[in-house]
Amino acid sequence: MSETRKFTEDILTAAKEKTQTIISEAEIETQRALDEAKAHSAREAEDLLSNARAEAEGVKRRRISEVRHRLKLQEQLEKSKILTDALEQTKTRVRDIVKDQNGYLAYLTSLVTSGAREIGLDAVVVHLNSSDLKRIDIVKFEREIAKSLEKSIKIEFSKEPIEALGGAIVSSKDGRTRIVNTLDQRIEALEPRLLIEAGKILFGE
Amino acid sequence: MSGIETVKIIVDAEKEAAKMLADARTRADDIRKRLDSLIKEQREEVLQAAKKEAEALVQNAENDGKAEAREFERDAEGKIRELTARATARKSAAIKKLVALIMETKA
Numbered sequence: 001m002s003e004t005r006k007f008t009e010d011i012l013t014a015a016k017e018k019t020q021t022i023i024s025e026a027e028i029e030t031q032r033a034l035d036e037a038k039a040h041s042a043r044e045a046e047d048l049l050s051n052a053r054a055e056a057e058g059v060k061r062r063r064i065s066e067v068r069h070r071l072k073l074q075e076q077l078e079k080s081k082i083l084t085d086a087l088e089q090t091k092t093r094v095r096d097i098v099k100d101q102n103g104y105l106a107y108l109t110s111l112v113t114s115g116a117r118e119i120g121l122d123a124v125v126v127h128l129n130s131s132d133l134k135r136i137d138i139v140k141f142e143r144e145i146a147k148s149l150e151k152s153i154k155i156e157f158s159k160e161p162i163e164a165l166g167g168a169i170v171s172s173k174d175g176r177t178r179i180v181n182t183l184d185q186r187i188e189a190l191e192p193r194l195l196i197e198a199g200k201i202l203f204g205e
Numbered sequence: 206m207s208g209i210e211t212v213k214i215i216v217d218a219e220k221e222a223a224k225m226l227a228d229a230r231t232r233a234d235d236i237r238k239r240l241d242s243l244i245k246e247q248r249e250e251v252l253q254a255a256k257k258e259a260e261a262l263v264q265n266a267e268n269d270g271k272a273e274a275r276e277f278e279r280d281a282e283g284k285i286r287e288l289t290a291r292a293t294a295r296k297s298a299a300i301k302k303l304v305a306l307i308m309e310t311k312a
Contacts, residue, residue, distance in 0.1 A: 004211045008218035015222030019229030026233035030240050037244040038251070045255030052259030056266030063270030064277060071281040078285055082292045089296070090303040097308065107308055186307050194303050201299040202292040 079203060086198045087191075091165075094183060098166040101135060108132065108168060109141065113148040115170030115179035116155075123154035127169040130161035 098104050108128075116124050128136070142155050162169055167182035187194070 002206070004206065004214055008214055011215070011218045011222050012225070015225045019225050022226070022229040022233045023236070026236040030236050030243070033240055034243060034247065038247055041248040041251040044248075045251050048252065048255045048259055049262070052262045056262045059263055060266040060270035060273070063267070063274045067274040067278050068281075071278060071285070075281070075285050075288070078289055079292075082289065082296070086296055086299050086303065090300050090307070093300055093304050094307055097304070183307065190306060194306060197302055197306060198299045201302060202295050203288065 109144045111181040112145050112168050115181045118179045119170055121172055123173055125156045125158050125171045127158040127162045129164045133161050
């Protein structure tokens with residue numbers, strides 16, 4: 001081989017090596033950038049999936065929670081209806097008892113006696129509803145009260161009827177002290193307890 | 206071989222070598238130029254797959270939630286029916302107790 005040919009071959013070999021290096025560097029550089037970009041995209045994808053998992057969990061929880069809430073309200077509504085109905089039926093039953101004079105008179109006597117004891121005066125005014133004022137034998141009633149009180153006090157019956165289901169208001173003569181023993185007042189005062197007791201019986205284990 | 210011929214051969218070889226290098230640089234430039242679109246393509250592919258998976262996750266959760274909610278609803282409605290039936294059966298006893306509470310006196 002002539003020296004000239006060897007020289008030109010060396011030039012071309014060196015050029016070939018250099019071209020390979022240039023291309024290889026570009027490829028390596030590109031691959032590295034692609035790998036980095038891929039890792040970055042994977043992190044983005046993972047964030048996206050992580051958000052989706054949280055959203056999915058939320059969607060599922062919300063679905064169940066909506067139904068749970070709706071059914072809890074429905075249960076409370078049912079309970080409330082049953083309690084209201086029981087209370088209404090109780091009032092009806094009380095009205096029936098009030099209509100039965102025999103049993104009611106003894107009860108009314110005890111209400112007036114209790115009121116008179118509580119007020120602690122020698123003279124009281126008893127206020128009744130119009131129905132009781134009409135049907136009750138006042139003389140007999142006064143006698144029953146005196147017997148129950150085991151002492152004699154002056155009882156005056158107000159001619160002005162009160163608006164009440166039953167029961168009585170016992171007041172001082174000047175009307176400044178009043179013991180309200182009407183059934184309406186008892187029902188109103190007892191309502192929270194009535195609801196609790198009814199709830200225990202109706203919905204207790 | 207004359208001196209001129211020798212010089213010509215060397216000059217041609219250098220020209221060829223220069224062209225080889227220029228071609229290699231052009232190719233390397235092309236490779237680098239394609240990088241942006243490759244990255245974009247690759248990113249879109251990865252994110253598209255992730256979006257599909259995410260949609261499926263949410264859809265499955267929606268379906269699971271509906272199914273669980275239906276099951277819960279069935280159970281709860283059964284319990285409410287039982288509760289109502291039990292309360293109805295006990296209503297008389299409750300009314301009796303309430304009437305007794307209202308009608309009881311301290312006297």
